[in-house]
Amino acid sequence: MEILLLIALMLATAKLLGYLFERLGQPVVLGQIFGGLIIGIFFETNPVIGQFANLGVLLLLFIAGLESELEEFKRVGKQSVVVAGMGVLVAFLLGFAVAYFFVPLHEAVLYGAMMTPTSVSITVKVLMELRRLNTREGTTILAAAVVDDVLGILVLTIAISMIRGGSVNYGSLAEVLISVSLLLFFFLFFGPELAERAFHYLSRIDLPEAETTFALVFLIVFAFLAEHLNLASILGAYLTGLALGQSTKKKSILDHMNVLGYSLFIPLFFVEIGMRIELDYILHAGLFAVLYTLAAIISKIIGCGIGARLSGFDWGSSINIGIGMIPRMGVELAMLAVAIESGLIGSDALTVAILMIFVTTVITPPFLKWRYSR
């Protein structure tokens, strides 16, 4: 039963170091990974905790889907789609280009994809402080982040599916694109309605928390399905969240899933990542990690900046929007964990990803403040 103690330790560490890092202006996730790094010196992670962490990944993506305001999509419309789309495109290309010189081709595809999703919570905090959130720039960033989430997850899923088997399989690209589009279509058009009916029907089961349990069941089943269609399980989890998020059950499911996710499984996931990092990887990451991180920063400024300029912002605002889209955080780590799990990439990729997360979140606030103080 040592495992009970290990879980307790991981949880306490996750919350303490996460909080400490937040107070220092760093991403919470980074504190949790750092905590895992320290625990990893003394204890080894084990397969059962690995399974709990995997459930954490699925919950993380499910919650991300659940929280997405698809309505926002329709309201802000084209502008943010262009901003997010350009950002994803340029990030993928630049990430791929940098990685191409350092790693095998199939890994380079994954590195490119890993660079795409943005995580704007830091930006939102800074803009709030500066009282700029309710400007056109602010709302564009918020909406673009939603689009960016979807696009990023799609790009990563496609990348992961393409390189299954350890090499880039162009032949499967068409197949993957078709199944992704079908899945997306199915979930967005029929998902909410089906979810509504299913939950209406299931609401007859008046046992405590039956609704949460069934949400969990749907999440698992669709994650499994996506995996079986040779896509990634996380896509299934995300889309399930997205579909349920459009139903009337959104709020109660979100509340309860947050408890399940954030009190146990999600923190375990981030700490477990830290435990899996071997210290000498960090020393070896070197030049590649630095260049990759630089590419992560530049690609979003350029990509989202051009996107914003194309949708009619002036250059100054465009650059602000680009900067706002720099930070990366949890989602790509979840994807990366999945890729490592299926043996597509070595765990040294974690080090690179973590440096990128660290630098991009740390530089964004001062960068934004400097821009707005001029």
Next chain:
Amino acid sequence: MDVFLELALILIVAKIFGYLSVRLGFPAALGQLIGGIIIGPSLLNLVSYDEGVRLLADLGVVMLLFLAGLETDVDEFKHVGVPAFVIAVLGVLIPFVLGYLGAMAWGFSSVEAMFLGGVLTATSVGLTTSILMEMKKLRTRVGTTILAAAVVDDVLGIIVLTILVGINTRGSVYMEDLLIILGEVVVYFAIGLFLGNPAVKEALKLSERITLPETITAVAIAIMLVFAYLAEQFQIAGITGAYLAGILVAGTEEAGEIDRKFMTLGYSLFIPVFLVSIGIESDVRVLASAGTFALVYSLLAIIGKVTGCGFGALVSRFRPIEALQVGVGMIPRMEVALIMANVALNEGVFDNGTFAIPVTMVLVTTIVTPFLLKWAFSRE
């Protein structure tokens, strides 16, 4: 991924069979138990019951007892101390004597008979707790008494086991073994109450200041796990430790929130998995090959607790119906009984044929408890 699919199946079974059971007027736990038997190795054999699912189930029962502790009326708990002690002692003594005499009469050797008696002493209160909670009877004098008696029963069970192992290996009871065990128990509860109480308060107060989502719940989970882990280090059952942790947390300002969050956590995932897993682990095929004695023994297990604990309750001035309820609540034997039987197997006292007898008894007591509890509580 296959593990998760198995988990999904278990969750569906839990909710659907639980629902059907409630519709038929029985506790949900009964349906979940039966659902587990159906998908388990006895019938359909759909689940491999892998380590990850097992941990979820283990955490489920730990959470259940933690919740029970959280909902315990601490004043009531203090009042039922003496009755609980009397009930537990008689509830250990009478089943032991019945099991021993029955086995002797059936022709087992005296050492075998002693172990067979010993196996009957240890109540596992998880199933009863879930049913009482469902029937909203946990927060009554009967509910509190059952839980308190289960704590004493747990300690008595370790003592019985120590005595038996001593007699078997060295021919007599060794006082120092008993003193060590008692010392460990005392140390655990002393640490738990005197160090644990302020530590729990401080930890929760600190967690209030951490603004990350669900921090209080996460810290409460950590507290629960530490108490359960330490209990096992001191030879006490993990669930007893979790129960103690729950009682301590109940006295803090955060108790209300933690209770709500644990209900979500417990009932959406962990507790249903625990209840279904009892069914999965109950291989009803043993019934087919069970000898007559296994069934007699199971009957003795039921009668022993009902009369022993019931008599203890009557002596402590419970009403007869309440005494019956307490006795029935103490019937289920599960992991602790199996641990004892395993010790006997490893010590060479039991052969595989004899080992099947306690296994049958565990199965029978588990299955009859939901029926008997419903019956006992509907007679008011």
